[in-house]
Amino acid sequence: MKIAIPVDEKSLASNVCVSFGRAPYFLIYDTETKESIFLDNGAAASTGGAGIRAAQMIADNKVNILLTPRLGENAADVLKSAEIEIYKTATASAKDNIDAFIAGKLLLLNEIHSGFHGHGGK
Amino acid sequence: MKIAVLSGKGGTGKTLVSVNLAAAAKISTYIDCDVEEPNGHLFFKPKDIIEEEISVNIPKVDGNLCSGCRRCVEFCKFNALAYIKDKLIVFEDICHFCGGCILLCPEKALTEKEKVVGRVQKGTSEQVTVYTGILNPGEPSGIPIIKKLLDENEHERDKTVFIDCPPGSACIVMESIKDADYCILVAEPTLFGVHNLNMVYELVKLFNKPFGVVLNKCLDGENPSEKFCLEKNIQILSRIPFDNELGTLNSNAEIAVRKSKRYRMIFYFLLEAVKKEVHHEATSDS
Ligand code: SF4
Numbered sequence: 254m255k256i257a258i259p260v261d262e263k264s265l266a267s268n269v270c271v272s273f274g275r276a277p278y279f280l281i282y283d284t285e286t287k288e289s290i291f292l293d294n295g296a297a298a299s300t301g302g303a304g305i306r307a308a309q310m311i312a313d314n315k316v317n318i319l320l321t322p323r324l325g326e327n328a329a330d331v332l333k334s335a336e337i338e339i340y341k342t343a344t345a346s347a348k349d350n351i352d353a354f355i356a357g358k359l360l361l362l363n364e365i366h367s368g369f370h371g372h373g374g375k
Numbered sequence: 376m377k378i379a380v381l382s383g384k385g386g387t388g389k390t391l392v393s394v395n396l397a398a399a400a401k402i403s404t405y406i407d408c409d410v411e412e413p414n415g416h417l418f419f420k421p422k423d424i425i426e427e428e429i430s431v432n433i434p435k436v437d438g439n440l441c442s443g444c445r446r447c448v449e450f451c452k453f454n455a456l457a458y459i460k461d462k463l464i465v466f467e468d469i470c471h472f473c474g475g476c477i478l479l480c481p482e483k484a485l486t487e488k489e490k491v492v493g494r495v496q497k498g499t500s501e502q503v504t505v506y507t508g509i510l511n512p513g514e515p516s517g518i519p520i521i522k523k524l525l526d527e528n529e530h531e532r533d534k535t536v537f538i539d540c541p542p543g544s545a546c547i548v549m550e551s552i553k554d555a556d557y558c559i560l561v562a563e564p565t566l567f568g569v570h571n572l573n574m575v576y577e578l579v580k581l582f583n584k585p586f587g588v589v590l591n592k593c594l595d596g597e598n599p600s601e602k603f604c605l606e607k608n609i610q611i612l613s614r615i616p617f618d619n620e621l622g623t624l625n626s627n628a629e630i631a632v633r634k635s636k637r638y639r640m641i642f643y644f645l646l647e648a649v650k651k652e653v654h655h656e657a658t659s660d661s
């Protein structure tokens with residue numbers, strides 16, 4: 254099973270990034286091999302639709318689970334189509350969240366925000 | 376003659392200035408390009424309204440033709456496309472309808488689909504023709520509506536046209552001032568007002584448009600925007616005082632020029648100053 258987390262730095266000890274689409278890196282942790290890799294988020298600097306692009310990359314890396322503090326509507330649509338389950342992070346460090354998830358202590362993320370994209374989002 | 380009225384943010388009096396100038400000119404055209412929050416019509420209360428829907432072309436995928444090459448996904452710089460589990464997903468609210476993906480799809484799996492993004496209304500208020508652009512909430516770009524509003528007026532060259540621009544200096548504002556003969560920048564007398572003024576000042580300079588500033592909400596004492604104009608050698612066209620009379624007229628959605636003799640004079644002089652400037656530009660150009 255592969256778990257993805259948006260992170261600020263390329264390290265297991267890194268903090269979870271507050272933003273999904275704008276996270277600089279994604280940590281992909283494989284629970285079978287216990288290996289972790291870091292993906293550069295090419296979408297971080299794009300002007301719009303960053304969440305969609307980031308979600309596409311997560312899906313392309315055959316991830317099963319995403320742990321994130323928050324998520325936009327469009328990214329959630331992509332991830333749901335890819336049948337990726339989304340859980341809400343509970344603590345600051347990426348490593349702690351992986352452990353908490355494996356121990357069954359994380360909850361499904363159910364509040365999806367409509368994002369700040371477009372200008373009509375008042 | 377086309378005159379665009381701009382400001383760095385909403386609420387500085389951009390609508391006040393453009394509405395009253397159009398009313399002072401008597402036979403004129405007023406175009407509300409502030410399509411996210413058009414409010415000129417609240418003042419003009421136009422009659423005999425004709426409305427037209429504005430649509431754009433967004434891509435629609437034929438799943439049977441799509442080979443999954445993902446070229447469209449890579450291409451779209453707005454990230455409006457995703458390819459998941461052998462299916463292309465189009466995010467209609469993110470798509471900026473550039474049409475690129477439709478052109479490049481090697482399988483011709485993408486075709487155009489019409490999507491309504493807003494509407495344009497035309498009406499009259501005394502002898503002013505009033506155009507209002509209205510963008511549907513959540514749409515990414517009001518540019519198709521602005522284009523329609525301005526194209527519509529190409530043939531009315533003889534009348535004076537006042538363009539109430541969207542606030543700020545983004546590409547939608549550039550679209551609004553593109554064909555303007557003259558730009559009026561409306562500024563508030565605060566430090567924050569100077570910051571906003573500077574934004575639109577940079578823009579009109581970039582476009583090489585002749586321009587002048589209207590200082591709004593003027594009180595006695597220090598006016599940082601005025602100082603800015605003097606430092607940069609910018610023409611000050613008018614100083615609109617901040618008083619109860621104007622405040623009341625404004626909050627009742629009345630056009631000051633049509634209600635108050637004093638304001639009729641202020642805007643009449645402003646109009647003359649602008650005309651003189653435009654004329655001066657025209658002669659010094661040739
Ligand atoms: S470019 Fe055409 S064929 Fe390729 S993924 Fe996009 S829609 Fe499908």
Ligand code: SF4
Nearest residue numbers: 451470471473474476
């Ligand atoms: S039309 Fe342009 S913006 Fe819309 S999906 Fe295609 S490439 Fe992206």
